[in-house]
Amino acid sequence: MDDRQFRNAMGKFATGVNVITTEVDGDVHGMTANAFMSVSLDPKLVVISIGENASMLEKIKKSKKYAVNILSQDQKELSMIFAGQIKEDRDVSFERLADLPVIKGASTQISCEVVKEHVEGDHTLFIGRVVDLQNQECSDPLLFYKGKYRSIERTKVVL
Ligand code: FAD
Numbered sequence: 001m002d003d004r005q006f007r008n009a010m011g012k013f014a015t016g017v018n019v020i021t022t023e024v025d026g027d028v029h030g031m032t033a034n035a036f037m038s039v040s041l042d043p044k045l046v047v048i049s050i051g052e053n054a055s056m057l058e059k060i061k062k063s064k065k066y067a068v069n070i071l072s073q074d075q076k077e078l079s080m081i082f083a084g085q086i087k088e089d090r091d092v093s094f095e096r097l098a099d100l101p102v103i104k105g106a107s108t109q110i111s112c113e114v115v116k117e118h119v120e121g122d123h124t125l126f127i128g129r130v131v132d133l134q135n136q137e138c139s140d141p142l143l144f145y146k147g148k149y150r151s152i153e154r155t156k157v158v159l
Contacts, residue, residue, distance in 0.1 A: 007147075014145040019069045019082045020048055021094070021101050024062050028094055028101040031056040032083035034144050035123075036068055044130040046112060049123045060126055064114045067097060068128075069106035071142040073151040078103065079142060098132035107141060109134045 001009075015034040022029055035049035046068065050057045060066050071079055080086045094101035098111035112128025143150040 011146045014143055014150070017071045017079045017142045017144050017149070018048075019071065019078060019103050019106070020050075020056060020060075020066050021069060021103065022056070022059050022063045022066045023101050024059050029056060029059045030082040030092070030103070032079045039127060045115070046110065046128050046130060047125050048128070049120075049125050052122045052124070057124060060114065061117070065100055066112055066114070066126065066128060067100040067102045068108075068110040068112070069103035070108040070110075071103075072105070072107040072139045073142045074139055075103075075105065076142055076149050079149070097134055102134075105136070107136055107139075109136075 016036075018033050018036050019030045020033045031050075031054060033048055033050070037047050039045040039047050048066065048068065050060065077086065078092065081090050081092065093104040095104050095109075096102065097109050100111045102109035102111065110133040111131050113131055114126050115129045116127040118125040118127075140152045143152065
């Protein structure tokens with residue numbers, strides 16, 4: 001198969017959208033990511049996958065920690081900012097959770113310390129031990145499906 005076929009197939013898996021945040025020497029860096037999964041309940045572990053060309057890669061290798069900020073449907077612009085889809089510099093407000101910057105208003109903020117790194121092909125998987133999290137009462141999630149941002153249509157819930 002070629003890359004396009006592979007991308008199209010993977011794009012059929014509907015996901016939420018996160019912004020991964022970390023901090024190195026006081027500089028906050030964020031990156032949009034949908035490669036995220038809960039790994040284990042005991043201990044509480046999650047995983048993210050970062051491409052070899054992303055500047056986030058070196059930053060997490062240095063900081064050894066990251067936060068996952070699950071976006072709500074009214075935060076598409078934030079996803080676009082941190083994916084480089086909006087080029088102009090924008091001021092983004094961060095809060096702190098367990099000594100990490102997190103996105104204000106994200107539906108869930110999860111702070112992690114890296115416990116293992118696995119290089120697999122052109123991505124690195126970072127297993128994170130969850131050190132703290134915060135669930136906010138907010139709107140439905142921002143979704144990503146077939147290469148486009150989507151929102152839940154509440155009338156089409158599958159029973
Ligand atoms: P940069 O390109 O340097 O930063 C990304 C953008 O964030 C820049 O525009 C920068 O100005 C802005 N930014 C960074 N920090 C701040 C700050 N403190 N304040 C304001 N703006 C800031 N890539 C993966 O590797 N893994 C994935 O799982 C993944 N999933 C994705 C899912 C979606 C829905 C999309 C749209 C993209 C995804 N990407 C993923 C691609 C990834 O988001 C982009 O390639 C991204 O540009 C790579 O970021 P970077 O770390 O190289 O940083």
